[in-house]
Amino acid sequence: xxxxxxxxxxxxxxxxxxxxxxxxxxxxxxxxxxxxxxxxxxxxxxxxxxxxxxxxxxxxxxxxxxxxxxxxxxxxxxxxxxxxxxxxxxxxxxxxxxxxxxxxxxxxxxxxxxxxxxxxxxxxxxxxxxxxxxxxxxxxxxxxxxxxxxxxxxxxxxxxxxxxxxxxxxxxxxxxxxxxxxxxxxxxxxxxxxxxxxxxxxxxxxxxxxxxxxxxxxxxxxxxxxxxxxxxxxxxxxxxxxxxxxxxxxxxxxxxxxxxxxxxxxxxxxxxxxxxxxxxxxxxxxxxxxxxxxxxxxxxxxxxxxxxxxxxxxxxxxxxxxxxxxxxxxxxxxxxxxxxxxxxxxxxxxxx
Amino acid sequence: xxxxxxxxxxxxxxxxxxxxxxxxxxxxxxxxxxxxxxxxxxxxxxxxxxxxxxxxxxxxxxxxxxxxxxxxxxxxxxxxxxxxxxxxxxxxxxxxxxxxxxxxxxxxxxxxxxxxxxxxxxxxxxxxxxxxxxxxxxxxxxxxxxxxxxxxxxxxxxxxxxxxxxxxxxxxxxxxxxxxxxxxxxxxxxxxxxxxxxxxxxxxxxxxxxxxxxxxxxxxxxxxxxxxxxxxxxxxxxxxxxxxxxxxxxxxxxxxxxxxxxxxxxxxxxxxxxxxxxxxxxxxxxxxxxxxxxxxxxxxxxxxxxxxxxxxxxxxxx
Numbered sequence: 317x318x319x320x321x322x323x324x325x326x327x328x329x330x331x332x333x334x335x336x337x338x339x340x341x342x343x344x345x346x347x348x349x350x351x352x353x354x355x356x357x358x359x360x361x362x363x364x365x366x367x368x369x370x371x372x373x374x375x376x377x378x379x380x381x382x383x384x385x386x387x388x389x390x391x392x393x394x395x396x397x398x399x400x401x402x403x404x405x406x407x408x409x410x411x412x413x414x415x416x417x418x419x420x421x422x423x424x425x426x427x428x429x430x431x432x433x434x435x436x437x438x439x440x441x442x443x444x445x446x447x448x449x450x451x452x453x454x455x456x457x458x459x460x461x462x463x464x465x466x467x468x469x470x471x472x473x474x475x476x477x478x479x480x481x482x483x484x485x486x487x488x489x490x491x492x493x494x495x496x497x498x499x500x501x502x503x504x505x506x507x508x509x510x511x512x513x514x515x516x517x518x519x520x521x522x523x524x525x526x527x528x529x530x531x532x533x534x535x536x537x538x539x540x541x542x543x544x545x546x547x548x549x550x551x552x553x554x555x556x557x558x559x560x561x562x563x564x565x566x567x568x569x570x571x572x573x574x575x576x577x578x579x580x581x582x583x584x585x586x587x588x589x590x591x592x593x594x595x596x597x598x599x600x601x602x603x604x605x606x607x608x609x610x611x612x613x614x615x616x617x618x619x620x621x622x623x624x625x626x627x628x629x630x631x632x633x634x635x636x637x638x639x640x641x642x643x644x645x646x647x648x649x650x651x652x653x654x655x656x657x658x659x660x661x662x663x664x665x666x667x668x
Numbered sequence: 669x670x671x672x673x674x675x676x677x678x679x680x681x682x683x684x685x686x687x688x689x690x691x692x693x694x695x696x697x698x699x700x701x702x703x704x705x706x707x708x709x710x711x712x713x714x715x716x717x718x719x720x721x722x723x724x725x726x727x728x729x730x731x732x733x734x735x736x737x738x739x740x741x742x743x744x745x746x747x748x749x750x751x752x753x754x755x756x757x758x759x760x761x762x763x764x765x766x767x768x769x770x771x772x773x774x775x776x777x778x779x780x781x782x783x784x785x786x787x788x789x790x791x792x793x794x795x796x797x798x799x800x801x802x803x804x805x806x807x808x809x810x811x812x813x814x815x816x817x818x819x820x821x822x823x824x825x826x827x828x829x830x831x832x833x834x835x836x837x838x839x840x841x842x843x844x845x846x847x848x849x850x851x852x853x854x855x856x857x858x859x860x861x862x863x864x865x866x867x868x869x870x871x872x873x874x875x876x877x878x879x880x881x882x883x884x885x886x887x888x889x890x891x892x893x894x895x896x897x898x899x900x901x902x903x904x905x906x907x908x909x910x911x912x913x914x915x916x917x918x919x920x921x922x923x924x925x926x927x928x929x930x931x932x933x934x935x936x937x938x939x940x941x942x943x944x945x946x947x948x949x950x951x952x953x954x955x956x957x958x959x960x961x962x963x964x965x966x967x968x969x970x971x972x973x974x975x976x977x978x979x980x981x982x983x984x985x986x
Binding site: 383480 | 878890901975
């Protein structure tokens, strides 16, 4: 993987977030579990990057590990630099100062992610009181502005409400207001729309995009929903069993997926027009494996339609995809011994 | 909220009346005749009949009950058969002692129990948790009459740090008053604090693994704010319930503790009254105890709505 030119060399500004060789291992009662293995990732200023994969492929663990939000049973190796500052192994006070101010989070379930016994205004104000040393009154005043900013109507009344008095979409807007209160450089949105109605999802994604456009916030969107990726991301990273298996510009990935896992994900998602009529959506057989240690093999080999003996004997490195066509603005890399090459996105029949 | 309060008040009143009936009948079901106890040596039928007439014991039970109820509503709880004093004035001297003892014990129990519970949850799997757990186990399993005796033996008799018995009213000397009450309050509070500690620990462990605590951490809040404002506040809902339920036990515990430390409180009044078949006093004591239960339950319900805004809404709706 190290042979690959890092993608950030293609953009002008240095990355705000630079993740190198990140690995996360959990100690459990039955032994250790490797959740993330050798992940390299960078976020340019104002860039929206999506991490996509099935449940259990390590995308959320990656996100949580960035600001050290994992439980004590997690061991994090590698490097996470936020505006040049190393966060892996940093002191708790350093992490606290960064959290909420430079790197902020939005979680999947806005009902359980908000404290049920505090007003939403108070919860937004808290961040400002800690990081910007505002008084409680000033912070509440700012909270009203922030709620209005993320599109909550009659924000002045809403600050006095408790989470259970708001709808799911409004709660997620509160989460966003809380996350962007101190204008963080990096916003990590872990399944930000998964728990919401489809009609509400679009509104939330609009808010995120608007924040990027207005404040130049870099956003890392973690999702299993390719629709969200297509809607909002500039680049996409596909993870499988704790490793990055492919990354590319969004359009490129949708047109020419190289990894068979990425191709499988695409044909498992409904797309208007593509599967019109009688075709069933294609599923990927099997489940994401739980690994005690990362093997020197392709972890997708068991489920892959193109697997050969080589796939089970050596792990493929993440390398530029063998494509004749121009790669576009973003490098297209894949970790596969038998990439799909110039073949277009699979049809249903091809996988069936 | 108002409808809810009215309904609760009505329920409380009903409970109180039922408690009164039960007590009234219960006391009279006790073996023994107060007239015999009062008559002393002079047990002639005439003397007994005179005593029964004087205290209204010759009337039918419904009549006796009605007189008790109507008098009680006017603040007249009758006259003690044993001392001849008005029961209400006996209550007035005894009640403050027990009230102060119980409040002190609760305060000690809540501070110790919540504190130790939080430490045990936050320091999970470390020595601090083992210490807290061990102390809680001790507090739960050691009966407090024994603990009280040991405390008197070592802290009062052997070293003279605390008085072994007796009571000084607050009106005479606050320092003296506290000096007399600290030991019994600690003894009384230990059992309760152990229960509170166990409860706080488990609900804190739940709270610490919730999504909103993770959110609080992701905001960059200090551990103190994460634990206190976010985790503990949510845990308190359970803790308040437990404290409310345990208060009943505290009142009966106070009876024993008062007896050991010779405090002239409610417990002593009750025990003396029961031994002497002092009907009016027993009735009054139970009436007051039942009322305080009801008041406590009511207070706990109100506390819920302060701690948990979701309860406020349910209260409005139903």
